Amino acid sequence: MVPLVYLLPTLPFLLFLLKLLYFNQPTTKKHLNTPPSPPKLPVIGNLHQIGPLLHHSLHSLSTNHGGPLMLIHLGSVPTLVVSSADAAREIMKTHDLVFANRPDVKMWRRLLCDLKEVSVAPYGEYWRQAKSIMILNLLSNKMIGTQREIREEEIAVTVDKIKECFKLVNLSDVFVKFTNDVVCRVTFGRKYSEGEEGEKFRKMLDEFFEVLGGLNLEDFVPWLAWVDRMRGFNARVARVGGEIDGFLEGVVEERLRRSQSADGGGGGGGGSGGGGGREDFMDILLKIQKDDRTGVTIDRMAIKALLLDAYTAGTDTTATVLEWTFAELLKHPSILKILQDEVRTVLNGKQQITNEDIDNMKYLKCVLKEALRLHPPIPTLVPRVARQDVKVMGYDIEKGTRVVINVWTIARDPKVWDDPYEFRPERFLDCTIDYKGCDFELIPFGAGRRGCPGIAFSMTTNASLLANLLHKFDWELPDGGKEDDLDMNEQPGLTIHKKVPLLVVATPFDFK
Template identity: 35%
Template sequence: MEVVLTVIYMILAFAFFKSLFLFSRRGKKLPPGPFQLPIIGNLATLGDLPHQSLAKLADIYGPIMHLKMGCLDTIVISSPAIAQQVLQKQDIIFSRRFIPDAIFACDHFKYSVAFLPVSPLWSNLRKIIHSNLFSFNKLDANQHLRSSKVNDLIGYVKKCSQTGEAIDIGRAAFTTSLNLLSNTIFSKDMADPSQDSSKEFKDLVWNIMAEVGKPNLVDFFPVLKKMDLQGVYRRMTGHFESILKLLEGLITERMALKRSGTLAVNNDALDELIKISQGSPVEFDKTRIEHLLLDIFVAGTDTTSSTVEWGMAELLRNSETMVKAKAELDKVLGKGKILEEADITRLPYLQCIVRETLRLHPPIPFLLPRQIAEEAEVNGYTIPKNSQVLVNVWAIGRDQSSWKNPLSFYPERFLDSDIDLKGQDFELIPFGAGRRICPGMSLASRTVPVVLGSLINCFDWELEGKISANELGMDEKFGITLGKLHPLCALATSVPV
């Protein structure tokens, strides 16, 4: 009887507050959206691939939609023009992040440059990242490290080609991305391409992306926070602790060597971060270094490797594009040569392939969700205070009003186009735009073409099991990032130099 009464009271309370809520919004024009069920709202519409589900709804309700996810107002943007209003013209109003409950694990929300509000602290962390990792001068100075890691990748693929072993493209690219970052920051490899040593780290990174990206009842019904019904907070704590423990060990080791005076001169990113910490121990202590590096390794490895994997998958499905890419590489470099970053500007078709890959397979399909602190107006509609704002760049990249034959992989569409990836052309914003644009964009713009181009130019490829191009699965798996559901495994044959 008590349970029945409790349920009745909950229903009555919901109806009461819903009435107050609707009364407070009288006269305000919300964006259109689907019918909302009691209590759960539109949660049932998300499914396993919410970027696809919400794109289909946008076809019905338009490029700006209002949905109710439990207690959470959600605004979904699915057109370049409205994305520009939110990310550029009203960037200040929409600059705050929506913080999923998963990010509260290990207090990461207090330190993460990705989720901190725009503030002097956030600006300082962005400046530290740019100055010590992603500035033009730093990227040029570390180019030899990236070249070395790409050479390691090609050596690994060559070894596999000699033994007839299939290469898991995503895992091989992940190991390269991981070692590229770890050499820049720590002056050491964190994984061996010929071993499975990167698998554990790759699984950790994907698990983090999946937990943050999956619908979590706590985010939609904050009253359930302490219960953690789906175990997301518990699992995220374990994932974060594993990576933070690894990073803490490397940082502590470096600090001990510096104190003892036995450290060889590295002048890598970690040395610079420690120097900044020693100069401003209150603003930038060891904990902040650990969480900053957590952001960099999680964001910088999975996104790069997934783009390379999707790019290779599209090339293996589109033989004419592969032939054209190889012809350009042969003409500019010669067959079998590994690319250098200086070669990228001489390879316009390769650049088009990368843009087309990012159009169809943006690494973060909703970017990182934003949250509006105060009520605002967009396109004549009222955006309620505290709404979560999702920019569906996956849908924007497939928008029929922006792209001819949007579902086709056709790099040639960019040959005579000025559209680039820098956040000014809102038809193509895989790295975001405005003040929250991804700080690692400059590194990815160098790394992805070099890795993808080197794999194309140094080897001929066929799918494992001699399956045809039409049989290659292109199903997606959704987290914060957009991965390939079934790993791309292919056989390589070295081309003559």
């Protein structure tokens, strides 16, 4: 929704204020060589040119008014839009330290544990410490190996559920539930998806993601904070933030009580909630807090922030990659057949898929890369902010400038990619470009200091489930639908899902 819609009831008053502000702007300002900019309106800047899908709006503005670098003004916030691999390299490699900070957004403080999440924490010692804790104890290759049993158990559950669906399957829901269950088990030690409790948990998180991706006028035009209050947005943010904090506080307290009970009963004090004696991420965080010998200090808020970070970063983004990958396969039946033949040839009649098997599925890796190229989970990444004045590609960028990297546009650059809007996995068969942050032509997870630390976790989960579903089922669109009938429109949000859920027909494959 265009932000000006919220201002229509008070338009006469606003026009008067705009006139006062516009004609009383200070005229003395040092001369700067700033990047190209589209025309802007007083006070609101370019906000009126931003639609529901940010990456599309920025792509259009960059094409018509900017180029690799473009400066726009979102209200009072100068924002540098990055739209080429070379420009992204300048930001995330050459000047990575200058752009290592995140914006201090009031709404983020309310929703994301006072900016103690790794993804939004200010650059500094706390951020380095928190990121190290998350990588070593949740996202390292060693930890991903220990989580294998959980992934395999949840894949088996997912396969059984699909078999019970009488062929018609809502894969969008399947992927959300699967990623939720895997991440909840490795993070909290249990699932929150069954029964009344599961429904309440899902509803709370759906609203959390919706609010987190919503429009916060106060962030762009501070004196319009009253509009957020009038439309009930502030109250909703406060309520959702309170619900999330209350949930996290409850699970931490429950684990502490269980641990104390185990200590008192001679149970060793493990307190693991993972079942089967597994130690989950929350167990590890509580041990770190308790053990002074580690030299690491984390308080209760930091524990809740890291738990929330693990959950939010590992569920919605992973589910949307699976959703778009499968949608593209169904839209391109010949590609689906090539991939399915590869999976079944590599397995050669085996029922269980190992990591070694997946390593041998070269085309599967190409399919996932191509899906990430066309459908990055967060198309504009999480914004950065300049910590000091700096020159980028000959342009002057002032301290405090917000930076938005449009990886959606970068991955469609015709100077880099042949037929950039076509789904062609084979382009990666003889191509060394990867998504791990070294090749700026493909950066769905970002790069540099603020790149996503959970790439291996996410892609291991994606490849494992995708290989199993292609191995065990044949797939087609319902009611004899054709690939051209498949709706590929995007749903606005923090992460970009399909607008229409992915409904498919699954037929168990006969291995005889």
